[in-house]
Amino acid sequence: MFAVLGLFALFAPFLTLAANRIVAGEGIPVWAVAAPEVTGPGLIAIALSLVLSLPAALPKLRLIGAALGIVALVWLLMQGSETLLQGAGTYARVSLGSGFWFLFAILLLLAADALSYLAPGPLTRGVLLIGTIAALVLILWSGALTDLSIFKEYASRQDAFFDAAGRHLGLAFGSLAVAAVIGFPLGVLSHRNETMRSAVLPILSFLQTIPSLAMFGIMIPILAWVGTTVPGARELGVAGIGFLPAFLALVIYSLLPVVANTVAGLEAAPPAAMDAARGMGMTRNQRLLQVQLPLGLPVMLAGIRIVLVQNIGLAVIAGLIGGGGFGTFVFQGLNQTATDLILLGALPTVALALVSAITMDILVELAQPNTTRHQ
Structure with a gap:
C-alpha cells in the first residue's frame, strides 16, 4: 500500500x-x-x-x-x-x-x-531521536534549503521567531509546571479523601469540556477587571489580553490529566505491596513516598505527557489574544493568505509536540518497575 x-x-x-x-x-x-x-x-x-x-x-x-x-x-x-x-x-x-x-x-x-x-528499547529510541534532531539541525544550519519560501519568511522574521518560540515554550512548559505544583498535591488529597475526589474531578472534567477559544474569551474580561480594580495588578502585567490569560487557561486545562492520573497512579499500587508495607510498620506518608509513588510514577508521567502535548497545541490559539507563540505566525499567515507564513508557525509546533511525546513515552517506559527492556 x-x-x-x-x-x-x-x-x-x-x-x-x-x-x-x-x-x-x-x-x-x-x-x-x-x-x-x-x-x-x-x-x-x-x-x-x-x-x-x-x-x-x-x-x-x-x-x-x-x-x-x-x-x-x-x-x-x-x-x-x-x-x-x-x-x-x-x-x-x-x-x-x-x-x-x-x-x-x-x-x-x-x-x-x-x-x-x-x-526498540527506550534507550535506543532516545538515540534515534537525538540523531534525527541532530540531522535536522545540521540541514537547517547548513543553509541548504534557504531558497524555499518558508525559510525566506523565517529570514525576514528571525528575531520575532525566537521571541515566539520562547513564549510558546513558556506557555506550554510553564503552565505544565504550575499545574503539576497544584495538581500533584490535589491528586494525593483526592486519593485519600473520597468526598474531595467526588467534588474535584467532576469540576475539572467540566472545565475540560469548555472549548479553548471560549476559555480564552472567559479569561479576558476577568483579568481585565482584575487589572483595572486591583491596585498594582496592571503594573504586574495583569490585563485582559496577552500572555497571562492564555497561561491561566492552559493551567486550567492541565489540571484534570494531572489530578486524575495522580489518583490513578496512587491506586495502581498492588494490595499485596501495600499490605507488606503496613506489615513492615511504614507510616502513611512512608507508604506514599516509598511504595505508591514509585509504582504509580508511569501513570503519573503519562498524565504529564498528555498535558504537555495538549498545551503545545493549544498554545497556538494564544496568538489570537496577543499571547504570542507560534500561533502569531499562523494567524498572520491566514490573514495574509500566505501559506508559508502559516507553516512557519505550524511546523515548529508539530515538531515540538512530536519530540515531547516521544521523550515522555521514553520516560514512561524507563519508569516502569521491574521490566526487561531491549536496548
Whole structure:
C-alpha cells in the first residue's frame, strides 16, 4: 500500500513556483524541478526506498529505505528550489507542493511501521531521536534549503521567531509546571479523601469540556477587571489580553490529566505491596513516598505527557489574544493568505509536540518497575 501511494505521489506537484509570497503558484512535478542528471538520482533513490518497503518480514530494510527516501527528498528540494528561482524574478517564491508532503508522510509512516516491528528499547529510541534532531539541525544550519519560501519568511522574521518560540515554550512548559505544583498535591488529597475526589474531578472534567477559544474569551474580561480594580495588578502585567490569560487557561486545562492520573497512579499500587508495607510498620506518608509513588510514577508521567502535548497545541490559539507563540505566525499567515507564513508557525509546533511525546513515552517506559527492556 505504501509503495503504491508513493508512486501516485510522484505525479503530484513536488514544488510550486509563484511570482510572490501571496499569489498561488504553478505546480512543478518532481522530474521537472531540475535537470534530468540532477533529478534522476533522486527519483531512483525514492523508487528504491519504496521497493525496500515491500518485504514485510524485513523491517530493518524498510527503515533503511525510509531513511534513503527522506535523504532523496532533501536532495531534490535543495536542487529544485535553486534551479526554479534562476531567472524567476526578485520576488519569486518556491514552496513545498502536495507531492512532497505525500511522499514525506509515506516515508515517515514506513519508518514508524518498521520501528513498531523492531520494538526498540527506550534507550535506543532516545538515540534515534537525538540523531534525527541532530540531522535536522545540521540541514537547517547548513543553509541548504534557504531558497524555499518558508525559510525566506523565517529570514525576514528571525528575531520575532525566537521571541515566539520562547513564549510558546513558556506557555506550554510553564503552565505544565504550575499545574503539576497544584495538581500533584490535589491528586494525593483526592486519593485519600473520597468526598474531595467526588467534588474535584467532576469540576475539572467540566472545565475540560469548555472549548479553548471560549476559555480564552472567559479569561479576558476577568483579568481585565482584575487589572483595572486591583491596585498594582496592571503594573504586574495583569490585563485582559496577552500572555497571562492564555497561561491561566492552559493551567486550567492541565489540571484534570494531572489530578486524575495522580489518583490513578496512587491506586495502581498492588494490595499485596501495600499490605507488606503496613506489615513492615511504614507510616502513611512512608507508604506514599516509598511504595505508591514509585509504582504509580508511569501513570503519573503519562498524565504529564498528555498535558504537555495538549498545551503545545493549544498554545497556538494564544496568538489570537496577543499571547504570542507560534500561533502569531499562523494567524498572520491566514490573514495574509500566505501559506508559508502559516507553516512557519505550524511546523515548529508539530515538531515540538512530536519530540515531547516521544521523550515522555521514553520516560514512561524507563519508569516502569521491574521490566526487561531491549536496548
